[in-house]
Amino acid sequence: MSSFLKIENVDKIFTRGSATTKVLENINLRVEKGQFVSIIGHSGCGKSTLLNIVAGLLTATSGGVILEEREVNEPGPDRAVVFQNHSLLPWLSSYENVRLAVNKVFRKTETRVKRHERTMRMLDLVQMTHAKDKRPGEISGGMKQRVGIARALAMEPKVLLLDEPFGALDALTRAHLQDQVMALQAKLGATVIMITHDVDEAVLLSDRIVMMTNGPRATIGEVLPVPLARPRDRIQLAVDPVYLECRRSVLQFLYERHSYVEAA
Amino acid sequence: MTMPLTKNAISVSPLDDADEIFHRRRTPLAVKYRTQIRAFFAAILPPIITCAVILLVWQIICARPNSALPSPARIWTEANDLILHPFFVNGPQDIGLGWRVLTSLQRVAVGFGLASVAGVIVGAFVGQAQWAARGLDPIFQVLRTVPPLAWLPISLAAFGDSRPSAIFVIFITAIWPIIINTSVGVRNIPQDYRNVAAVLRLNALEFFYRIVAPSAAPYIFTGLRIGVGLSWLAIVAAEMLTGGVGIGFFIWDAWNSSRLPDIFVALLYIGLTGFFLDRLIGFIGALVTRGAQPN
Numbered sequence: 001m002s003s004f005l006k007i008e009n010v011d012k013i014f015t016r017g018s019a020t021t022k023v024l025e026n027i028n029l030r031v032e033k034g035q036f037v038s039i040i041g042h043s044g045c046g047k048s049t050l051l052n053i054v055a056g057l058l059t060a061t062s063g064g065v066i067l068e069e070r071e072v073n074e075p076g077p078d079r080a081v082v083f084q085n086h087s088l089l090p091w092l093s094s095y096e097n098v099r100l101a102v103n104k105v106f107r108k109t110e111t112r113v114k115r116h117e118r119t120m121r122m123l124d125l126v127q128m129t130h131a132k133d134k135r136p137g138e139i140s141g142g143m144k145q146r147v148g149i150a151r152a153l154a155m156e157p158k159v160l161l162l163d164e165p166f167g168a169l170d171a172l173t174r175a176h177l178q179d180q181v182m183a184l185q186a187k188l189g190a191t192v193i194m195i196t197h198d199v200d201e202a203v204l205l206s207d208r209i210v211m212m213t214n215g216p217r218a219t220i221g222e223v224l225p226v227p228l229a230r231p232r233d234r235i236q237l238a239v240d241p242v243y244l245e246c247r248r249s250v251l252q253f254l255y256e257r258h259s260y261v262e263a264a
Numbered sequence: 265m266t267m268p269l270t271k272n273a274i275s276v277s278p279l280d281d282a283d284e285i286f287h288r289r290r291t292p293l294a295v296k297y298r299t300q301i302r303a304f305f306a307a308i309l310p311p312i313i314t315c316a317v318i319l320l321v322w323q324i325i326c327a328r329p330n331s332a333l334p335s336p337a338r339i340w341t342e343a344n345d346l347i348l349h350p351f352f353v354n355g356p357q358d359i360g361l362g363w364r365v366l367t368s369l370q371r372v373a374v375g376f377g378l379a380s381v382a383g384v385i386v387g388a389f390v391g392q393a394q395w396a397a398r399g400l401d402p403i404f405q406v407l408r409t410v411p412p413l414a415w416l417p418i419s420l421a422a423f424g425d426s427r428p429s430a431i432f433v434i435f436i437t438a439i440w441p442i443i444i445n446t447s448v449g450v451r452n453i454p455q456d457y458r459n460v461a462a463v464l465r466l467n468a469l470e471f472f473y474r475i476v477a478p479s480a481a482p483y484i485f486t487g488l489r490i491g492v493g494l495s496w497l498a499i500v501a502a503e504m505l506t507g508g509v510g511i512g513f514f515i516w517d518a519w520n521s522s523r524l525p526d527i528f529v530a531l532l533y534i535g536l537t538g539f540f541l542d543r544l545i546g547f548i549g550a551l552v553t554r555g556a557q558p559n
């Protein structure tokens with residue numbers, strides 16, 4: 001069977017001097033087009049490492065990633081990343097940060113005016129046009145994360161990779177951005193892989209939740225489908241039995257079967 | 265400040281109005297700038313007082329007629345034309361100190377300019393390539409400690425002429441701190457920015473001016489600032505040996521014809537110019553690196 005994105009038998013060993021750590025072992029995952037997949041697991045288990053391998057920023061020690069029948073082994077705008085700490089360039093304004101991505105991807109195919117319009121459309125999508133000339137140092141954490149999302153979406157990626165995109169935000173901003181990401185995904189039909197620590201976030205946003213075991217030698221412990229209809233409403237879901245059951249399975253996986261081990 | 269209506273109503277002559285405007289302005293201005301005025305004097309008074317004290321002590325020590333060094337008063341009486349007229353021209357070799365400083369600055373500009381460009385490029389390369397850093401860093405660290413004038417015989421031998429030799433000495437003196445600081449700055453570029461560049465597939469040139477230059481700018485400007493200071497030190501020394509019309513040769517010439525007061529005036533010019541150069545690079549650096557702080 002051929003899937004849109006395949007992660008096949010991925011192992012990752014980090015070597016520093018003579019010390020080697022096998023962080024990931026035998027990771028296998030298939031993601032269909034338009035699917036929203038969350039990866040959840042305890043801190044340090046190797047979630048970012050796995051995402052970076054899909055992004056091409058790290059190479060797997062063995063195994064590989066196949067996107068649309070092609071092996072990926074270097075980073076590129078077809079797999080846009082929203083980084084764990086936004087990673088906007090502090091010397092560029094919000095507009096320029098997004099524009100840089102637009103210019104790189106659409107320089108050959110679109111005129112200057114079109115590229116400007118596209119940049120503005122992306123900023124509008126995340127409601128950031130009002131602060132387009134502000135530098136990252138002058139806007140709040142939630143706003144930075146939104147610009148980071150706009151920059152990633154601006155590349156029109158085949159897969160959007162989100163590394164704890166809302167990790168550093170307060171609960172209210174987080175809920176607001178989650179709704180925005182859900183709306184965007186419904187609108188654009190994007191394929192998304194998101195890392196998260198947050199069980200509610202995973203259940204609310206995902207079609208499937210990938211649960212990782214503890215490291216070292218972390219692997220995929222279980223994949224939970226979330227059979228909830230879209231659009232999803234967080235208030236209605238709070239009493240939905242399917243939602244509650246999904247939430248319970250994830251919690252059980254994380255805290256009973258694979259509870260966090262100090263200095264694992 | 266609001267005006268009472270009645271006053272407005274009875275003021276008929278234009279003179280009254282002028283008087284009124286004058287009073288309205290004067291009070292707020294004095295109040296508004298009081299803190300600035302105070303800060304200005306707080307900044308300007310200590311240097312004035314210390315300078316006055318130093319000059320006074322110097323005057324007392326060197327006041328005897330047979331003292332080896334001239335007193336400030338004697339410097340003023342014998343060399344005040346050099347201070348008051350920096351830009352006179354009496355002949356090809358007899359020009360004001362302002363012109364001499366400019367001649368020296370011109371050489372510094374060429375040598376330092378070349379060193380900046382070469383230093384930043386080499387530094388970026390060395391910071392980027394790990395093997396290059398390992399191989400070249402010890403060499404840079406050794407060469408950096410070679411005193412500027414030690415290069416002069418070599419460059420005289422290589423260029424045969426004194427003018428390019430002086431410029432080469434500037435170049436070779438200024439380039440090491442620029443290379444070393446740039447390479448440290450490049451090595452310290454956060455992995456996040458490198459990841460962004462990788463995802464966007466920036467090419468080498470874009471990577472340099474979008475990521476390397478802004479991110480390493482604070483380091484680069486530290487290197488440039490050290491470099492320009494060393495250049496100025498080196499040019500004065502080099503000109504003493506190579507001749508010409510620069511400020512360095514003026515000192516040598518004054519020494520040979522026993523005009524000690526002239527030398528003191530020249531030192532003042534050199535010091536002020538060096539200070540100005542340092543502040544200039546610092547100022548440009550502050551302008552350029554405004555947005556480069558991590559957030």
Ligand SMILES: Nc1ncnc2c1ncn2[C@@H]1O[C@H](COP(=O)(O)OP(=O)(O)OP(=O)(O)O)[C@@H](O)[C@H]1O
Pocket residue numbers: 014015016021023041042043044045046047048049050215
């Ligand atoms: N470059 C590296 N060299 C050596 N070890 C590394 C390197 N990068 C990550 N690791 C190790 O790999 C493990 C997984 O790291 P990773 O960043 O993928 O965790 P994570 O699941 O994303 O954690 P968090 O949820 O806290 O972000 C950690 O134990 C980490 O120490």
Ligand SMILES: [Mg+2]
Pocket residue numbers: 047048049084163
């Ligand atoms: Mg992580």
